[in-house]
Amino acid sequence: MLAPDEIAKRLHEVRNRIAQAATRSGRGVDAIRLVLASKTQPPDAVCAAYDAGARDFGENYIQEASAKRLELADLRDATWHLIGHLQSNKTRLAVKTFDIIQTLDSARVAEAIARVQPSPPMRVLIEINLGGEASKSGVAPSGVESLIDAARDKVEIAGLMTIPPPAANAAASRRYFAELRRLRDRLAASSGLALSELSMGMTEDFEVAIEEGATMVRVGRAVFGERPK
Ligand SMILES: *Cc1c(COP(=O)(O)O)cnc(C)c1O
Numbered sequence: 001m002l003a004p005d006e007i008a009k010r011l012h013e014v015r016n017r018i019a020q021a022a023t024r025s026g027r028g029v030d031a032i033r034l035v036l037a038s039k040t041q042p043p044d045a046v047c048a049a050y051d052a053g054a055r056d057f058g059e060n061y062i063q064e065a066s067a068k069r070l071e072l073a074d075l076r077d078a079t080w081h082l083i084g085h086l087q088s089n090k091t092r093l094a095v096k097t098f099d100i101i102q103t104l105d106s107a108r109v110a111e112a113i114a115r116v117q118p119s120p121p122m123r124v125l126i127e128i129n130l131g132g133e134a135s136k137s138g139v140a141p142s143g144v145e146s147l148i149d150a151a152r153d154k155v156e157i158a159g160l161m162t163i164p165p166p167a168a169n170a171a172a173s174r175r176y177f178a179e180l181r182r183l184r185d186r187l188a189a190s191s192g193l194a195l196s197e198l199s200m201g202m203t204e205d206f207e208v209a210i211e212e213g214a215t216m217v218r219v220g221r222a223v224f225g226e227r228p229k
Contacts, residue, residue: 001041002225004048010223011052018217021210032210035081037220040227043071049223050075058218060084066097083218085137088112095122102161102199103127105139110151121156125199128183130176131165138162141183148191159197160184170205177212
């Protein structure tokens with residue numbers, strides 16, 4: 001892992017870039033939450049970021065996250081986000097481990113979550129597969145409305161999340177981010193839910209995502225460096 005002061009320095013730089021992107025697009029910096037994608041990073045790297053002021057961490061693998069969270073139990077005001085795929089047979093541990101699940105993509109998983117945590121309902125985002133890529137999880141835009149209908153009484157649907165198809169550069173991702181925002185606007189109108197959260201943008205393109213309305217950006221390598229294998 002990188003040295004703690006290097007992680008602190010990189011975190012500071014990312015925060016500055018977030019603030020600049022917010023200002024450019026006439027948004028308040030407080031409207032954007034930085035979620036650090038800490039998968040495969042050791043607990044010490046998470047601690048270094050926490051000591052430098054980070055509070056939101058995103059993990060992909062439930063087992064790994066559970067172990068990390070136990071080890072880091074003294075970081076009491078940290079918020080843990082599940083940003084990796086969730087299968088219905090893993091929901092019990094996921095609900096125990098995470099404060100928010102960003103990757104809901106089926107009614108079946110929503111039901112499984114509600115069985116473990118009926119109330120208060122678990123906070124979730126719906127993961128949208130914008131590019132229709134078979135390799136990615138997430139629900140197709142055409143299927144979101146019925147998922148919202150099936151899940152809205154089981155979980156608290158706070159918004160949408162996406163990982164767009166690989167792009168040659170950040171500018172090429174812009175249309176996907178704009179598409180997610182438009183989809184959200186449409187769904188908010190039809191469902192009556194606020195759906196205020198838009199989780200989009202990673203190391204390569206978080207500034208463009210902020211310009212298109214992201215309320216959460218998920219950044220790993222820009223802060224932690226390349227992931228250990
Ligand atoms: C790893 C990961 C990220 C962060 O990716 P970086 O390129 O390291 O910033 C964001 N979102 C998800 C879902 C991830 O798995």
